[in-house]
Amino acid sequence: MDYKDTLLMPKTAFEMRGKLPTKEPNMQKRWKEGKLYEKMLENRKGAKPFVLHDGPPYANGDIHIGHALNKIIKDVIVRSHYMEGYRTPFIPGWDTHGLPIETAITKLGHDRKKMPLAEFRQLCHDYAMQQVAAQKKGFLSLGCIGDYDQPYITLKKEFEADQIKIFGKMAMDGLIYKGLKPVYWSPSSESALAEAEIEYHDIKSPTIYVAFAVKDGKGILESDTSFIIWTTTPWTIPANLAICLNKDFTYALVQSEKGKFIVLAEMVDALWEKFGFKEKTILKTYKGSELEKITCQHPLYDRESLVILGDHVTADAGTGCVHTAPGFGADDFFVCQKYGIDAYCNVDEHGCMMEDCGEWLAGQYVDDANKTVTMKLDELGCLLKLEWITHAYPHDWRTKKPIIFRATTQWFASIDKIREKLLAEIDAVDWIPSWGKQRMHNMIADRSDWCISRQRAWGVPIPIFYAEDDTPIMDEAVFAHVADLFARYGSNVWFERDAKDLLPEGYAHPGSPNGIFRKETDTMDVWFDSGSSHTGAMMARGLGYPADLYFEGSDQYRGWFNSSLIVGTAVHGGAPYRQVLSHGFVMDENGEKMSKSRGNSVSPKEVTGKFGADILRLWATSIDYQADCRIGDNIIKQCSETYRKVRNTFRFLLANVNAEDFTKEDLQSVSSLPISDQYMLVLLAQTNEKVRKAYKEYRFADAVTTLTNLMTNDFSAYYLDYAKDILYIEKKDSVRRRQVQTVIYMALDVLVRLWAPILCHTCEEVNDFLHLEADSIHLGSFAKVDLPFDADAVKAKLERLLLIRSDVFKALENARNAKTIGKSLEAHVRLHVSDADRALIEEVFPDNFHQWLIVSKVTLCEEELEAFDVCQVQVGPCEGTVCPRCWNITDSHAEDGLCDRCRAVLDQA
DSSP states (O other): OOGGGGSOOOOOOSOSSOOHHHHHHHHHHHHHHTTHHHHHHHHTTTSOBOOEEOOOOBSSSSOOHHHHHHHHHHHHHHHHHHHTTOBOOOOOEEBOOSHHHHHHHHHTTOOGGGSOHHHHHHHHHHHHHHHHHHHHHHHHTTTOOSOTTSOEETTSHHHHHHHHHHHHHHHHTTOEEEEEEEEEEETTTTEEEOGGGEEEEEEEEEEEEEEEEEEEOTTTSOTTEEEEEEESOGGGGGGOOEEEEOTTSEEEEEEETTEEEEEEGGGHHHHHHHHTOOOOEEEEEEEGGGGTTOEEEOSSSSSEEEEEEOTTOOSSSTTSOEEEOTTSOHHHHHHHHHTTOOOOOOBOTTSBBOGGGOTTTTTOBHHHHHHHHHHHHHHTTOEEEEEEEEEEEEEETTTOOBOEEEEEEEEEEOSGGGHHHHHHHHHHSEEESTHHHHHHHHHHHHOOOEEOEEOOSSSOBOOOEEOTTOOEEOOHHHHHHHHHHHHHHOTTHHHHSOHHHHSOTTOOOTTOTTOOOEEOOOEEOHHHHHHTHIIIIIGGGTOOSSEEEEEEEGGGGTTHHHHHHHHHHHHHSSOSEEEEEEEOOEEOTTSOBOOTTTTOOOOHHHHHHHTOHHHHHHHHHHSOTTSOEEOOHHHHHHHHHHHHHHHHHHHHHHHTSOTTTOOGGGOOOGGGSOHHHHHHHHHHHHHHHHHHHHHHTTOHHHHHHHHHHIIIIIIIIIIHHHHHHHHHHSOTTOHHHHHHHHHHHHHHHHHHHHHTTTSHHHHHHHHHHHOSSSSOGGGSOOOOOOOOSOHHHHHHHHHHHHHHHHHHHHHHHHHHHTTSOSSGGGEEEEEEOOHHHHHHHHHHOTTTHHHHHTSSEEEEOSSOOEEOSSSEEEEEEOOSEEOTTTOOEESOBOTTSOBHHHHHHHHHO
């Protein structure tokens, strides 16, 4: 007889190989057709809501690995909060206006300057919607759920209408104004930029020291004296209108062989060495305040440069005499305002010098002008030194090209008026990681007013009309009318109709006696678009205010977190979020930044196509996502190996409680289980508590580690290893076998729910076999593990016995190495333990201690044996007959060689 046929071997159709790339699309189709998201909302009707507001990705290009990390973590947050009992609406969104889409349309051969603006904008609209569709497909392929059939999109007319209402309220509250001041200007984009659109890269720049001769020394300095200024932007010298000193600094009048110069006293030695001057005689010193209002002759033009005072002048670089061009720097602009000096801008929107710079310079791009201006100063004998330095310089984060500071008339949102409120709101928000609070505080504390106007075609128009006298019209009724027009027709109506046709019928204004109006041509900063999403998406969908959580990359402290805070506080009186969570950037396996040119990019589509979305989800939740993280072939393979272990453990568990063998009616009372089984339930309960807590605190790597350790170490390598002897050998419906199956079933019930937010496809597959939830595991909740016994006592007893087991296993390994035994079932273990340990063994394992140790025989003895950590052990070969069915060695056996246990099982069959 082949006794193998009498064993109750595991049976399941749950495959060992996941075949995720094949199975997952079908699972996603099933969720969509079965309206999983809608059912989740319906199931939690009336439950406490948890709203994670989706920060809109920009609709341009396929999703990249950073998108995947972001959306996977969001999905895990939504799913885990649902399993915890919350109602979790999730409205995905897209940011769809701005330069990149304009550029994409231009590359397709469309010139916005040679076609009607409304027609160009329609091309941008259509392109953006194509990008949304492609990215939506990418996000859904990751297993993400949400209202993807009705996302919020910033180009949608209802969103634009809400944005106009927001602008109107801020304007009526005095928070929107038009002004002339230096802003970040991108010649490559031909537009003003906000701070959030600036990134810094190192560049090599000329630095020059220039002499400005005194014209009127006010009886203090003689006309043969010069101030020495220093600058890293020679192209701004033609716009110089002043020289700024610090009123409290000490300045020296120094004689050299080249003449008399004024510089900061403490810098004389270093500067004279730099210039190569031999003669150095300090004739007199002055406080900066004594030199105020002296005038100098501009070295290039027939105009004066006024000596003024400013607190921004420092002693850490230059000469202490700051070249001041109010048209090209914020500090320069504000200090000149105090002296009645207007901003002067002689550079056009393309970054080229204008005609009033003179024929020798006009038309040159600022970088080229650096050389021309320097050469001209040298020719005139005013250049004292030219050097080159490498320093961080602001760049347009879209075009990656350098920007300039340029005074232009722009629209601004006031930060000053609400700064204290913003800072108070930052203090009230829970920032994760905690350093985010200080980072945001510093940004708002130091931020200048927000330039919200852009000189672009593809954006939401700034809804301002101008009267005949050029007065901007700030009228609540006008804003409301424009918002209504946008809600009906979309923002293109602004470009399709004349100003009079956009105003309320019969509208009159004292500044337009002839009824003539014109409309603003600038559009709004796209950060104003997305920064309005709390109103245009959350509140418009009835999700309330504020959101429970905002979660985006760490670059959004200066971006979406920032703009949302400003707009939300300005309009609704408080921050739009209770918590802010951020993630780092995804680098390649070597910690290098990914780029197409380097060929080190990792495509989510390639990963899911080869390994499956659940592997990518496992990667995203296994890493420290709150810092910069890595991905690559080796890392993905490690995740695949972890997944394999988890899947195989699920498979083994399922195979031992299959429908033919076990039903819920076979579950045993938890209180009746042996302590060895109760101990596994204690571990299960602890894991359940730890993982649920980790989900709440967004510690997903801790959740993964805790779950993996329980499944691979505590279950697969320990409990299931010795339980095989019970599951395979005992009678099908024996109490002991049903007890082990009860533990397995309860473990599956807990583990599949805990893993479900992460391994969403795999856990749905497990549920299809186990039927824990009728339609989907994702419509259920986390399991409750009630322990009707003293869990601490059970844990203490088993942990003591596990120390003894560890000593026995060491002795068995020594015996194997010594060739005393082969397999552990060949062993007879003799143990010398304390009286307390003997009593514990007899209590917990009155007749099956050997089975727990996976040996054939254990003898507790009094004589001294080889000492290990907590007990004394001797291992020898077990004498007796090997049972051909269970492979245990026993003294007593039937005529056919079966041990008494196996014989009894077969006799009862």
